[in-house]
Amino acid sequence: MAEPRADIRNIAIIAHVDHGKTTLVDGMLRQTDVFRSNQTVAERVLDSNDLERERGITILAKNTSIVYNDVTINIVDTPGHSDFGGEVERVVNMVDGVLLLVDAVEGPMPQTRFVLRQALQKGCQVVVVVNKVDRPAARPDFAVNATFDLFIDLGASDDQADFPVVFTKALVGRAGYTPTELEEDLRPLFDTILSHLPPPAVDPDGPTQLLVTTLDHSNYLGKIAIGRLSSGSLRAGQPITHIAAAGELIPAKVTKVFTFSNLQRFEQEVVMAGDIVAVAGVADVGIGDTLADPDDPRPLPPITVEEPTVRMTFGVNNSPFAGRDGKYLTSRQIRARLMKELESNVALRVEETDKAGEFVVSGRGELHLAILIETMRREGYEFSVSRPEVIFRDGPDGRLEPVEQLFLEVGNDYLGAVTEMLGRRRGRLQNIRYGEDGTVYVEYLAPTRGLLGFRQPFMTATRGTGIIHTLFHGYKPYAGEIDMAEHGSLVARESGDVSAYALQHLQQRGAFFIIPGEPVYAGQVVGQHIRDEELVINVCKTKTLTKVRSGPTAIVEALTTPRLMSLDESIEYLGSDELLEVTPHALRIRKKQLRHDVRQKAIKRAKKV
DSSP, X not given: OOEEOTTEEEEEEEESTTSSHHHHXXXXXXXXXXXXXXXXXXXXXXXXXXXXXXXXXXXXXXXXXXXXXXEEEEEEEOOOSGGXXXXXXXXXXXXXXXXXXXXXXXXXXXXXXXXXXXXXXXXXXXXEEEEOTTSTTOOHHHHHHHHHHHHHHTTOOHHHHSOOEEEEETTTTEEESBTTBOOSSSHHHHHHHHHHSOOOEEBTTSOOXXXXXXXXXXXXXXXEEEEEEEXXXXXXXXXXXXXXXXXXXXXXXXXXXXXXXXXXXXXESEXXXXXXXXXXXXXXXXXXXXXXXXXXXXXXXXXXXXXOOEEEEEEOOOSTXXXXXXXXXXXXXXXXXXXXXXHHOTTOEEEEOSSTTEEEEEESSHHHHHHHHHHHXXXXXXXXXXXXXXXXXXXXXXXXXXXXXXXXXXXXXXHHHXXXXXXXXXXXXXXXXXXXXXXXXXXXXEEHHHHTTOHHHHHHHTTTOOEEEEEEEEEEEOOOOOOOOOOOEEEESSOEEXXXXXXXXXXXXXXXXXXXXXXXXXXBEEEEESSSSOEEEXXXXXXXXXXXXXXXXXXXXXXXXXXXXXXXXXXXXXXXXXXXXXXXXXXXXXESSOOHHHHHHHHHHHHHO
């Protein structure tokens, strides 16, 4: 018989990117004496991944817990970006309530809609936290009203829509029930969590049941399964049945069990139903599997996540510079790393192709795949990736394609240029609103394929002032051909070191991605042409200084500043006949076919057809 366990609350913190989730957790940890008074602690302590700190976003869901008034509050910090929605979709299976953070200036934003929908569909109770009420342009009343409207739009029940509101300044750890009267600490927030968010309903005497929602790994213990124990108990040495997602029953034995406290795992003799626990000893466990009682093995409903919408081809690097600085180069090593990623990245898919050393990797968006690429290169992998492309489906009325909800904030002066760009990309205007400060808020529905590579020209058209958010809307009938004129590339004719002398005479041809002295090879893309066509150039050309008045230093200083591409920009730039060479220390765009004469023959054949 299920009964509430009053000494525990399992909660997730959800919000749009940069609304303060991880900062709020910092304050909650500090005020419950997780850290010593003299301990030096980094900001956003749960963003432990280097990529998370650099980009300022949460990528992986994290577990921690605090104790307040003898009640253990297990906290899961979740990503705010929809590309990592797989993390949100699985962690809501562990919790009974959520804290929804909303910025007091911006109100609920596009990603707020996505994460809140996941929580409401699971039946979670919600506490709304209006953060950053000290900002000069804060509009807390607007934020609360807009959040209520969002609840209604998403079909919240009457009980869910009757949410309490707490106002906070997370950066300094203060909270209150009105925006103008904040306490000196977060006690109002803690009290609201205990009074409004329900304790887990568990069956302590029932058969063991645990749904695996996260995986971790230890060099000493191997694979570690993390989830909430729904019923029964678990102890070290206990025999269990591992129920795979496909239904297969596999006998196993628990070697160790842990609970989360503060920022660490602590080994326990026994854990009871309601706890969020980590279990070691089950070798082949996967996300969505159930750990159950051998005498009464009852599977829990498996975790389902939305299917991927974008794919890229990962392959062995076969460029002339292959093997120069990578540690893991072979198809076997790349395949093993991708298969390992599948164990914890539930929204990812990997398929092998007919070509040796090539794999089709599918994800939730360009950022989802870019984070995987960046992670692998930092681990020492060297490989190549193709241009992203969307995944089509077959529907009853023909071909279907993924469509995104696009939310834009642009200055009124740039609206015409942006509207024209989206019109060419089959975007359909859904809503438009004019702000008092001249900002225009626009909502579009646009095919995902029309938005691949859209961010860079959008930022150029808005002089870097535009803000863009996307949210997966669903699959819709194919919108037709999209007129996206491919950019032209400047391609190196021969291998060697880049010469400042050569660049000086080629500057008018376009923008370069290289600097003098950098090694290049024939077929490498060294810049973007001013015309929409390929141009092969010699960037290694040198000449003695006999008749040149200026010295080498003066030539370098006279060169236009090169456009040094980040990983995200490189992926956006890729053309259909190009690859991105990824190594631990370099990113190089190259033609799939390095030989210029072979490429020219292929172009001529295509024109004849």
